[in-house]
Amino acid sequence: MNDTPVVVLTALNLEYEAVREKLTSPEPYLHPRGTLFEVGTLPGGRGRVALALTGKGNQSSAVLTERAIQEFSPAALFFVGVAGALWDTPLGDVVVATHVYAYHGGTSEDDGLKARPRAWESPHGISQTAQHLARLGTWCRHAPAQQDRPHVHFGPIAAGEVVQNSRVSHEAAWIRQTYNDALAVEMEGAGIAQAGHLSGTPVAVVRGISDRADGEKATEADRAWQPVAAANAADFALELAGELVGTEEPSSMREKKDPRDTGNVTNTSNGTVGVQAGHVSGGTFHVSLPASGAAPDVVAELDSLREGLAQERSAGRIDEETYEAASEELDTASKGIEEGTPEGKKSSILALKRLWGLLGDLASLGARIAPLISAVKGTS
Template identity: 35%
Template sequence: MTFAILSALPEEQSGLVAHLQHPEQVARAGRTFTRGMLHGQPVVLALSGIGKVAAATTATALVEHFGAAAIVFTGVAGGVGEGVQVGDVVVAQDYLQHDMDASPLFARWELPGYARARLACDAHLSAHLLEAAGACVSSARGHFDLNYPAARVHHGLVVSGDRFVSAARESDRLRQDLRAAGHEVLAVEMEGAAVAQVCLDYGVPFAAVRTISDRADDAAHVDFPLFVQTVASRYAEHMVLAFLQKLSNL
């Protein structure tokens, strides 16, 4: 069973590349994929690039060309939900495209042809990611360049859209609009919902874990680069390795 580990940016999986055994690079769809072994599991590491279309292209290549039996997305996100702070980790329970609006033909956020707005992540994979994330957050306190002693793990809705949300007013409106429709959002990013949709189409299990790099507010453009460089890659490395080790022991 080949696991695909997907991230948007090189920094988000640089630590994983260093652990890869028997690496082999393959060019496909304008991207470089790296095959190898991690904790005895065959894996493919890939960078989606930024945005939903780029992520969908990469996910499709992972399934069609590399035969990925499951896809796990790891990276960063902006915290939107109450109590979701920088340094926290969010394991996605489901995804929604916050910029999808085909009204009045369909309800706002509903995916045409799917009769729903939210796409569920795989419960089995998500449970193992939650366990790995909890262990990572507990062991990481005091060990990273940026210390977050009160870091927590959350599980719930993550939303994606082709826009970097970086203003408090926009973040607040997004949260309020979604809440009014019964969607209690925790975090916002730019790729996961597209990958979730591709995985649903192909019947491939999908899970995602995101480290909160900023609060999707007016300071997001300042917080994001530093956090990705100094913290996000270490979180991803520890969480994914623990996740794969857990699966290899089952």
């Protein structure tokens, strides 16, 4: 079982229960600041899940997302729950966000409201794995036989600050005009996505459709569909989590070895062969050769990354605020390595993930951070 957990957050107790009932042996885990998590095992024992309730809204969700990331250094973070359909997505179906729109950003001018959109894309790896699971269709094996088999849809989700329960309101018209490709609407995804972006943690937003955002919230139909939609979202999210924690690191992160490096040394000239380590049996020397892609010197690489950061600032490719924030994360990572403790290692990994979020758009620096995170994880 993979020791790195996945964090699952929900806004409502109904959503929380839909996830919790699928976990094995959930145990309370109290954060020093009072947030109560429950840590359990995924179905099939494929990994651990830390589950918590955020309450409604993007702000509280963002704060508790950051808290969960700091505490658990998760392999991924999921926000799971119900949402309203913006178009004709069937009730009970699941929507996995390809983008999250923060749709309330704008500027009010004399001739009307102008959009200032913000959007966050789903990480490529999560999106690819989710698409694969949707094609297989095995994730919904627990759906009641009398119900139609739920489907998974991929598309943008709009996240705002109000409960959207009308198709003729000003807000509904605003979404249709400005975010007309969004499949669902909710109130937490933007906060989750921003916190994940800043920390470098992969984030997935998985929603079950419980209503059509058309004035029917809090009706008998809505109360009937909410638990169904929440259960379907939980089923898909936990199946996806199991796939992610059970997947090997991509080949670019693995050590690569020259096939010619067989580890055998043959003395063909009857001369003297010196070895620094290994054991000798008869006339054959058996040695272990390091792979050509062995982990770099972490301290030296951090220093080199710091130099590259200064060069990017001098060239005007990053602003002063980003430079200062990135420098602080490098300082934190260096300090953690110097401490040489498990806590220091964890602190370094988190700092590098946040650094990745800050510098991921700069190819010259972003490409160097992922191998560095892997190298720190491999330190003892």
